[in-house]
Amino acid sequence: MNSLMIKALAFAVVLILATVAVVKGMNIDLSDPVNMLTMIGAIAIAIITAGVTTKYIGQMKSDKSSGELVGDRWDGIGEYKNELPSGWAYSFLGVIIWALWYWMVGYPVNAYSQIGEYNEETKAYNAKFEATFANPDQATLTSMGESVFLVQCAPCHGETADGLSGKAHNLTSRISKEQVLATIQKGSNQLGYAMGAMPPMLAQGADAEAVATYIAGGMKGTAPAIYSTCAACHGADGKGNNGAAPNLAAYDDTLVTHVLENGKKGSIGTMPSFKTRLTPVQEKALSTYIQTLQGAK
Amino acid sequence: MFHWLEKNPFFFAVGVFVVIAFAGLIEILPNFAEASRPVAGLKPYTVLQLAGKEVYKKDNCIACHSQLIRPFKSETDRYGQYSLSGEYAYDRPFLWGSKRTGPDLHRVGNYRTTDWHENHMWDPTSVVPQSIMPAYKHMFKNIADIDTAYAEAVTVKAVFKTPYDAPNGTPLGTVDEARAAALEEAKAITADMKNQDVKDAVAAGKIPEIVALIAYLNRLK
Incomplete structure (x- = not known):
């Protein structure tokens, strides 16, 4: 054992003692495997440092250079002939062969395209989606609807679909009195129903109030007389004449x-509009999910 | 074997340059020639939108939001169609960003609207409870700099030939016309807003930063 090894060992021991002192001093819980592993790692680094240092400093002190020099001298400085290690050389050859394969066979003339890969991935995913959800049952639709809702709808309607205290439409009930009144005032022609536009001001004053209260209340009890105007398009039961006009009583798929x-x-x-952002199955799923929210609050 | 080349540093440097320049020629130049042309139907920003873009830069939205949708299924599901380089043709500078602490905004105009932005910029957690985005209430008070935005539009029109005043394009006109057009656009946006201070400011002919920013965000499609 020479003096260098003794110094290195002493250094390692100091590092290990310091590590242990820190662990004790900071009262670190060693039953936690992460803490334990970290301490073992620190000690291992101290030992490895001592070992490596000893080896290479020793080598620097004792090694003599030898071997054959190549022909050239660079301002009198020569260079040994060092052959490539065979493993390195064969890997290099392998990479050259792989590059030829990549250029000639794999992706001829650099034909790889990120967009192409994206298109293939999307196509495969869509095919799988269609196959998996060709005939989804209620439970599947509800859980899919909840997922889609949380991603696409919750930022505005809120995670519980309550419209975040009036910042968006409350989906846990069909419609509020204010919304009915606003629609009666302005009319509507936005949803693309077969019935076409609803003209503004079909009901006014107390009539409008009465019909708005009736519709917002879930259409229970006797309809006010003015409701016959609404019923012409929305149906006597308010359900929209089988999808010809918006359903006032409840959410439906249409x-x-x-x-x-x-x-x-x-x-x-x-x-x-979410036209290009959702598939028909996802739209149906959303509708199914929203229908399960009614009366849940 | 190549010692003769190493003994001629000048020719060695030329050789290195040729090899690297060749890769640049075949990889970079075609992209400049084709993909960076404006996509069909792309119009330059209006003056109000440019003012909003300045707000976006000034308040450093780019530090947390990117504007570049990569062609991965997970991204296009969430944000929409992947971005094309031609879509940034009139972005000087483009605001791709490189950090997504918040979501990407390149197509935010497709799935958020004026009223949502108003709620969200006033108090982000009122619409997204887990949000760590700070509120930007000062935008409701500070007045947007329409004249600088106009100057920017005039500059890119003169220097980069950005097609303002083209048929069916974005009109620019004189500074007075531009101010009037920006105010009209701002009025259309404030009609969908609820903050009374903002509505009053616009009615008095001043445009708060929030209106310009919403004009810009609604334009991102």
């Missing part, structure tokens, strides 16, 4: 799809 595809500018704010 209503949700029409709103999603056309967007809507209402009394609260503007909802953008």
Whole structure:
């Protein structure tokens, strides 16, 4: 054992003692495997440092250079002939062969395209999606609808779909009195229903109030007389004559799809169209999910 | 084997330059020639939108929001169609960003609207409870710099030939026309807003920064 090794060992011991002192001093819980591993790692680094230092400082002190020099001298400085290690050389050859394969066979003339890969991935995903959800049952639709809702709808309607205290439409009930009144005042022609535009001011004053209260209240009890005007398009039961006009009584697939595809500018704010952002299955799923929210609050 | 080359540093440098320049020629130049042309239907920013872009830069939105949708399924599902270089043709500078503490905004105009932005900039957690974005209430008070935005538009029109005043394009006109047009655009936006101070300011002919910013964000599609 020479003096260098003794110095290195002493240094390692100092480092290890310092590590242990820090661990004790900071009262670190060593039953936690992460802390334990960290301490073992620190000690290992101290030992490895001592070992490596000893080896290379020793080598610097004792090694003599030898071997054959290449022909050239650079201002009198020569260079040994060092052959490539064979493993390195074979890997290099392998990479050259792989590059030839890449250029000639794999992606001829650099034909790889990120967009192409994206298109293939999307196509495969869409095919898989269609196959998996060709005939989804209610439970699948509800859970898919919840996922889509949380990503696409929750930023405006809130995670519980309550419209974030009036910042968006409250989806846990069909419609509020203010919304009915606003629609009666302004009319509506936004949702692309077969019935076409609803003209403004079909009901006024007390009539409008009465019908708005009736519709917002869930259409229970006797309809006010003026409701016959609404019933002409929306149906006596308010359900929209099988999808000809918006359903006033409850959410149905037709209503949700029409709103999603056309967007809507209402009394609260503007909802953008989601036409290209959702598939028909996702729209149906959203509708199913929204219908499960009714009366949940 | 190549010692003769190493003994001629000048020719060695020329050789290195040729090799690297060749890669640049075949990889970079075609892209400049084709993909960076404006995409069909792209119009230059209006003066109000440019003022909003200045607000976006000034308040450093780029530090947390990118404007570049990569062609990955997970990104296009969330943000929409991946970005094309031709879409940034009139962005000087483009605001790609490189950090997504918040979501990408390149197509935010497709899925958020004026009223949402108003709520969100006033108090982000009122619409996104987990949001760590700070509120930007000062934007409702500070007045946007329309004249500088106009100067910027005039400059890019003169220097980079950005097609303002083209048929069916974005009109620019004189500074008075531009101020009037910006105010009209601002009025259309404030019609969808609820903040009374902002509405009053616009009615008095001043445009708060929030209106310009919303004009810019609604334009990002």
